[in-house]
Amino acid sequence: MFDFFKGQLSDVIEWNEFREDMIFWKWNNDEVKKGSKLIIRPGQDAIFFDQGKIEGVFKDEGEYEIESEIVPFLSTLKGFKFGFNSGMRVEVLFVNTKEFTVKWGTKSAINIPTQQLPGGMPIRANGTFQFKVTDYVKLIDNIAGVKDNYLVEDIRLRITSILDQLLMKWITKEGKDMFNLQANSFEIGKGIQEDLDMQINSDGFEITRFTIMSFNYPKEIQDMITKSASHSMIGDMNRYKEVAFTDAISEGKSEGGNTATDMAGMMMGMNMAQEMVKGMNQNNSSTPQSSPANNGNNAIPNFCPNCGNKTSGMNFCGNCGHKLA
Template identity: 70%
Template sequence: MSFFRNQFANVVEWEEFRDDMIFWKWSNREIKKGSKLMIRSGQDAIFVNNGKIEGIFENEGSYNIDSEIIPFLSTLKGFKFGFNSGMRVEVLFVNTKEFTVKWGTQNPVLIPTPQLPGGMPIRANGTFNFKVDDYVTLIDKVAGMKDSYLVEDVKIRITSVLDQLLMKWISREGKDMFNLQANASDISKGIQEDLDMQVMDNGMTITGFHVMSFNYPQEIQDMITKTASHEMIGNLQKYQQVTMTDGIASGNVKGGGAASDMASMMMGMNIANEMMKNLNPNQNPPAEPQPEPAAPAPSGDHKKPNFCPNCGVKNEGANFCPNCGQKL
């Protein structure tokens, strides 16, 4: 009898484990008396009979099925192993970890915008996270028809609706088409909520969704970069200064070393003056010293004598002598 018991003994375990496998079904075999259940870290084992969950076992370890598992099964508690007979039941092994998946738009998403009649073509990429959270729904909607389920299966379902969700949440509330990264958090949050509704009917939940970057066509990106540089510079004069500086640095400004040095010196002085104005916008420039007005020239060509020719008294610049009244 012992010989036959050992011959029928088997191990119920996840035989085809992969990191990207969400669940795997042990089925179409009988569980014999003396069989063991092997649960590894990050796995749950679910006993299913006729599509109904009999018991869920979450703690890792090795268990004797006839003595440690069957007594906890809902409708199979009274099952008795007979000689040369076993219990036919399915065991679903579920990966309990949170999966992280990279995503990216395969084609540009055309976002409606008044500036471009055909729409703004935008690509995006990032990651999303999900995990199994409802075993009953998972078995009813997925495991009842499949022997295994991969992360790639979920990714295909997610990416099939992602373009529409990106269009919805980018266009919502008039997002700035040229600065979408500033709104990435709000866009990601809205998409996560919608995606969660998509996978909920499969017994899973989206635990995170992130947009890492938005990518524009090269000509649009060049325009954004040029506009940003103009705003940074502030006005046309400064833009011309920067353009000339770039020209000198690249060797496009010709005319010899002296011309280049003179242009560099002039630009340096102008840029320094502009920087001082920006640092002290309320400070008035010092007033330049004004020359003193010249003394008015005396009228006529007649020069007054220093002494009166009549009486010899010293003259103080008067037209008549103060002593004798002689006209000077």
């Protein structure tokens, strides 16, 4: 890690075992000797501090001579002169300047109070949040003063320890629709972000974003929500009944038949019978009626009953004049 032993003077101040999941790392060798260098890599800030007080912050990546390029800018140590055989006592905090993204999820279901369910609605949720270091003074005063390093996992544990209470607070705030929480996820997330920011801001951190990816209901509740949504999209009762019949038949096929299936079949049979009767009535009304002249006793005979001559469909016999109809 560093090429020195305790009590020796260091040639280089650097964070050469940089980790993406490490928020800061503290270099705290006893002394820095004359001619030593500071190396700042991309995504790092180097903070010189003494007894908890910040002496200087260096942000630009590169390699710097401690005596000529660093010491003159230190607030209280700029008058320090290196002795030939002595060194300068200093602590340097390397800070990861990136914005960290952390996944979160409820470990167990949260029972949210609701009027529809006296025992509460068991809900799980998951998402992500982003944070970064914004105040080096607070960071050193409250954390770096007593710790040599700090991990993203440390922040995640702090956040998740209070997340359940914040979810309950913002879900129940102003009577949110318990069966459509996803529609209010942005508003709920913004409220939680503000509360979390207050929790960690005192230590020099800022929650830059809090996102709820999804709310998860128990299977029975989710099935009810899905069916309710599909029915609300139908729009009219006739279509609703058709969907209900289809649902009943599908359930009957999968479950081997039941009362609901029998009822659905009976109702569909009645509807089909009504359609058949309606069609027959329409056919009867469209069939032309026979003329009175062709019905019963008023029909014209094919031959004259008086003389036997063929009538040819006339009302009087063409041979003898006998009235035929």
